[in-house]
Amino acid sequence: MTTAEWTERYQGAVMNTFGPPQTVLVRGEGVHVWDADGNQYLDLLAGIAVNALGHAHPAIVEAVTSQLTTLGHTSNFFATEPQVRLAEKLVQLVGHDARVFFTNSGTEANEAAFKVTRRTGRTRVVVAEGSFHGRTMGALALTSKEAYRAPFEPLPGDVTWVPYGDAAALEAAVDDTVAAVLVEPIQGEAGVVVPPDDYLRVARAVTTRHGALLWLDEVQTGMGRTGAWFAYEQSGVVPDLLTLAKGLGGGLPIGACVAIGDAGTLLQPGNHGTTFGGNAVSTAAALAVIATIEGEGLLDHVTTIGDQLRRGLADHPLVAEVTGRGLMVGVVLHQPLAAEVQKAAMAAGLILNNATPDRLRIVPPLVLSESEAAHAVTTLRAVLDEVSA
Template sequence: MTFEGAPQERTGQEWIERYQGALMNTFGTPQRVLVRGEGPYVWDVDGNRYLDLLGGIAVNALGHAHPAVLDAVTTQLSTLGHVSNFFTSTPQIELAEKLLELIGADGRVFFTSSGTEATEAAFKATRRSGRTTIVVAEGSFHGRTMGALALTSKEAYRAPFEPLPGDVRWVPYGDTAALEAAVDDTVAAVLLEPIQGEAGVIVPPDDYLPAARRITTEHGALLWIDEVQTGIGRTGDWFAHQPSGVTPDLVTVAKGLGGGIPIGAFIALGDAGTLLQPGNHGTTFGGNPVATAASRAVLNTIEKDGLLANASVVGDLIRSGLDDHPLVVETTGRGLLIGVVLTHPVSADIQQAALDAGLIINNPTPDRLRLAPPLILTTDQADGAVKTLRTLLDEAEASTAS
């Protein structure tokens, strides 16, 4: 499918060749050269349309070119684009207040430009407790900077850069007994994702986060919840930890917070809000007026348009539509963070076939697919996507049987 005004002077392959000559090879060869987005759809330079079921990896909460974000960014940029943190702006203050309201606890907010920067800020705050040990779950992903990487379990990410900072103890995710054994009075914090995203959308037992809260409280340690991928309505709640009834000490958030505009936040609740004091940390772009105005528009739209409920309804539709396929062991996740566990390690083939069929999905592990579409995805769009995915699963099953 083509759209009016699509660039025709160079093909996607020609642009890829230019990319390879100018950009570092940190991401490998790009799958497509994208030029436009609208709602849950994107188009490439060759005029092909795709239903974006990955949302920039859980970033584009409102899809592409949403009017509310466009209006907020345009209005703010025409008024006040950037100031240093010697000053503040009204969007920054309003957004901090709104985040504390949504999380349901008193605290303080530090704004960053990304999730990994939010992780770095929180990591530094744990050192202010007077302790240095961090307990982290296997399968975790918390970022790629040196501090965040020290808290990320994947060996392939870590090994080229060791030794890494930090005193880290690893425990199996979802295992309360292992967590109990690992935490003592020397531990500064326990860092957990409420649902592990990069590991393939793994959901822990219902009692896991309450147990982590109990264990950390008993030992005077901080409970740090990483909501970078799961937060801002992704799972049908503002924050994925909220159904557990737990109030953490530290929360990190980013991705969907800006709806495509770079922003992150480190939220410290209760007494933890005083851990970082003047001179302890800083940022150039964190709390930028344009980014915080965009984020306020995202949060307002999610509330106004009932997108928390939509995420739950549409997510359930997708899971139920795929759950009974013979190649599917189970579907996991909540809301519009969806994992599809396969009987065979064919996720890369299915991901590529989906792209060729006009669907953008992800294969985080050889036997798992991940979907994180915009919260605006409709039931009709989800129905169409499920039909296409079932066809691709049929083809993959036939291929594995032959």
Template sequence: MNTFGPPKLVLERGDGARVWDADGNEYLDLLGGIAVNVLGHNHPALVTAIADQATKLVHVSNFFTTPSQVELAERLLGLVGAEGQVFFTNSGTEANEAAFKLTRRTGRTKIVAARDGFHGRSMGALALTWKPAYREPFEPLPGDVEFVPYGDLDALAAAVDDETAAVVLESMQGEAGAIVPPDGYLATARSLTTEHGALLWLDEVQTGVGRTGDWFGYQASGITPDVITVAKGLGGGVPIGACIGVGAAGSLLQPGNHGTTFGGNPLATAAALAVLDTIEKDALLDHAATLGRRLRDAVSGLPHVRDVSGRGLLIGIGLDTEIAAAVHDRSLAAGLILNACGPARLRLAPPFVLTEEQADRAVAILAAVLKETPL
């Protein structure tokens, strides 16, 4: 079905931060499958984990559990640093669907979400997603969702009340182009939801699993949310997501309330464990933070660049005119994969294994493209 438009390339193989198309052309990948391939392509630890698990079990159904499923749930809760329970899914959208249903178990229905936020394309997740072009063709959507400007403390305080089931926010807006909230924003959201007996739900689908230089983007704020949704980088390319319920929120969904056929299957959970192990063993959190600063500093002085945002290896580049699509196409022709996430905004979400030399080469390609792209 023509849901994505014509594909730009037919990609055939990859290695680290590089990919090759079916014609043998090489590209430097600074998008990483949209923040998914945190270990790059063809990482030996991930390949080995998948191959080893495939010789044991691939699927067992949700009537049973497996050692890797239990271990991964424990690891995720350990990274959060709190007691709770985990529901495994196959994607970020599914993780957000589980979280949406979880909020209904509070006995309330009102959700406060952010303008320019993105939470997925299914009917429930879409109800929480701001972009009218995504929403309007499928309305009516599940209701009782109020949108407020992201980062506006007064608007958030005015919207959250004793009827609110949950506030759902990204710790940094990814689809909008790596938009970082002001200092204290997430802490205020935590205070407001606590005051009104609502859940604080943080969507870490793009920002989680080390993308920002912390395991989760919210951790720099020093808070603990009630619900955390993760996916994308968790499996390093193998489909997996998780809805993490912290404390009492982990018990809101009971038998019969929700389900999945493939979620938390042994192949995906083994892959996720390999990703977490490798990030820890190779100190990739520090690398993501350090290399992200290097990239942001390097692109900030390039032609047509108005602003640079982000943390770690999720970076937004604001342009001074609406040339993002042209910059994307010309960069691709020059061997660089990035993302035009708006008419005047680019997004970078490279693998954590990107080297300094590769980062510098990517900046050089982008600089040449921007210099040659007319206003």
């Protein structure tokens, strides 16, 4: 069947929450995918920073297959070996005493963290403008975009908004009534927006001073995306709450709320739950992702290839700035042409994202090679030339 035929069937059966699909993908291998019409694409979006090892990676295929033939679903009445091993591994990577609650997604990880903040006895949460934390009712209450929130208000409340990256505004907003400050180390949905170097340090200091939790949403930045396991490491701070998902499972649905230090004791039996969260198959996949990142030295690789992409795009006349760290790359345009660039790039065989009218987001698999990155730069520069003309 053709893409057009599949799209027609999609529109006849699937809720219209996303609009018509850009194409219908049928196969993936490494950093490439193919659609139903046989067109090949270099995937610079990776399922929105999810497919950390690309498509059909042997380590993930082996881990999932082995686990499914051994033990699949068990519910939360029972523990499994990969669940325990993954929790221990995340605690090791954090490097501090912590406890982990597993979920199926980043939104759910943020829902869990939101409930942790309520256990402090306070309700007010300070959140940055431009943020995106999810679409469920709790996570949506903490998501900045008015168009997302307005149709579903009233939402779980007591949220104070402050400009992202403005340390003075953050300090002014936090007092002894605040349960938590929630920020992304780098804003992803806003188009890879990087705050000033001292921003997270100020956030840590002000929350400590007022007895509030520092909650860092690393759903997009975590698990090696920026060249470190967690983007906050590059600031030297340690949060109280850390939310993860996307790249953690390498394509399998999994999220995690990591509560560090005393925050790890705030949720007790009966306070929260999940049927599928932390299931044996997804946690086995996550262990394979982590082992591959470690075994293949991908953290250093991510830094090298990310720098290559930024250097290759920074001097194009249509490009005002290239932002981000590692393989989280934002391309800021002088004109609001991101949608046109995205469409032309796809026609040229590149999948990327127009995050805002003047920002492109590039979050490829962490295994993107030097030659593949060079091809991406050459192709995207040609697309920028075409759109500029």
